[in-house]
Amino acid sequence: MMPMRISGSLAGLPLLLLAAFAPSVAPSLASPLAAQGPGARATHAIQPGEVCPPGMTEIRPLTCMAPEFPPPAITDYRPRSTLVTPETPVPRARFPVVDVHGHARGLANPGVIDDMVAHLDALGVEVYIAADNLRGEALVRTLEAIAASGHAHRFRVMTGIGFAGVGEPGWADRAVTELEEAVARGAVAVGEISKSFGMTTTRVDGSRLRIDDPELDPVWEAAGRLGIPVLIHTAEPPAFFEPLDLENERWLELALFADRRNFGPDKVDFETLMAERDALFRRHPGTTFIAAHLGWHGNDLARLARLLDELPNVHVEVGAVLYELGRQPRAARDFMIRYQDRVLFGKDSFQPPEYPYFWRVFETADEYFAYYRDYHASWKLYGLDLPDDVLRKLYHENALRLMPGLPRPRDGFGSPD
Numbered sequence: 001m002m003p004m005r006i007s008g009s010l011a012g013l014p015l016l017l018l019a020a021f022a023p024s025v026a027p028s029l030a031s032p033l034a035a036q037g038p039g040a041r042a043t044h045a046i047q048p049g050e051v052c053p054p055g056m057t058e059i060r061p062l063t064c065m066a067p068e069f070p071p072p073a074i075t076d077y078r079p080r081s082t083l084v085t086p087e088t089p090v091p092r093a094r095f096p097v098v099d100v101h102g103h104a105r106g107l108a109n110p111g112v113i114d115d116m117v118a119h120l121d122a123l124g125v126e127v128y129i130a131a132d133n134l135r136g137e138a139l140v141r142t143l144e145a146i147a148a149s150g151h152a153h154r155f156r157v158m159t160g161i162g163f164a165g166v167g168e169p170g171w172a173d174r175a176v177t178e179l180e181e182a183v184a185r186g187a188v189a190v191g192e193i194s195k196s197f198g199m200t201t202t203r204v205d206g207s208r209l210r211i212d213d214p215e216l217d218p219v220w221e222a223a224g225r226l227g228i229p230v231l232i233h234t235a236e237p238p239a240f241f242e243p244l245d246l247e248n249e250r251w252l253e254l255a256l257f258a259d260r261r262n263f264g265p266d267k268v269d270f271e272t273l274m275a276e277r278d279a280l281f282r283r284h285p286g287t288t289f290i291a292a293h294l295g296w297h298g299n300d301l302a303r304l305a306r307l308l309d310e311l312p313n314v315h316v317e318v319g320a321v322l323y324e325l326g327r328q329p330r331a332a333r334d335f336m337i338r339y340q341d342r343v344l345f346g347k348d349s350f351q352p353p354e355y356p357y358f359w360r361v362f363e364t365a366d367e368y369f370a371y372y373r374d375y376h377a378s379w380k381l382y383g384l385d386l387p388d389d390v391l392r393k394l395y396h397e398n399a400l401r402l403m404p405g406l407p408r409p410r411d412g413f414g415s416p417d
Helices: 015-021 025-030 112-123 136-148 171-185 214-226 251-256 270-283 292-296 301-310 322-326 329-338 352-363 388-402
Strands: 043-045 057-060 063-065 097-103 125-134 155-159 190-193 230-232 289-291 314-317
Touching: 097 388, 112 125, 112 352, 125 136, 125 190, 125 388, 136 155, 136 171, 155 171, 171 214, 214 270, 270 289, 289 292, 292 301, 292 314, 301 314, 301 329, 322 329, 322 352, 329 388, 352 388
Parallel strands: 097 125, 125 155, 190 230, 230 289, 289 314
Antiparallel strands: 043 063, 057 063, 155 190
């Protein structure tokens, strides 16, 4: 039988359209390829909408083949890119930085502050805010260590809220008093309210403590009255609430860390947590909230934009979500410019070698460069090349506006402390 030649007006049509016009044509295109000489491997035909069987990949439309060699483990596959593009290392931020989401931990321990200052100087971080939910004696010790360090203008501390006892008589009064005392001692904000709030934190009766529980209202109102923002971490990335299967883009991270797997009937789902958080924001328009990690909407900037448009008391910070911004540079750049008054810089974990990745994404137009943790992101990053006025707001101006208790450091954005 002579092979059918497709020519003329049909030559450029997609396979599915060809199947509609000439049903006898599509099966021949989707059928297994004939072996071509020694060593040729078998192929497998699939139907429209199907995926290749495990261990195979689509080499032609509707035709799958397995590699000749055993595929490497995901942890061993580290391809070297042949792409040649400009590389712009940025070891130090272009403008002074206030890091509003810091987890160095142990600032009260001897020598820790002195060691950190050397790193902060090299990176261009002028003010580091410890967001460790510190309360009571731990807060006092940290504030005293900062005051005695000789670097008091470089560090500030957030205080926390103790949710143990919610549901007992007088809990709210005690929590408000503790917050007032912490601010009087020098705390500049509340936070970071941890992800356990809403997920695993319970009331005294053992029921889940909802994020929008009315019993907490006096504390949020007190934060607004005291003029301090609340840094709140709600939920986790949406992928953490999806099944751990081979279509989950965060498979490696979830396979590494069991406590990040939030999928299952015994877990609170992502949308429930978002709804409770947003209800909290709406009910307290006089309180400034900073949604940590872009509110976990970095994968859906249109949704984040709607949240910011609706709620002027809400801001966001960029800690631990650089991989979201860097993989969508045009949309992210537009977002950062449009909402330049609402986004703050935060890093989260204090790992000095990781900060320059943020500077490179924000300050350059570099293309296709690696992220610093491959288990966070299997993809590459692209620079946003943000304008200088946007960088200044991101790096320090927005933080200084929202937190009156911050020092006004050196190098161009205020008078000495």
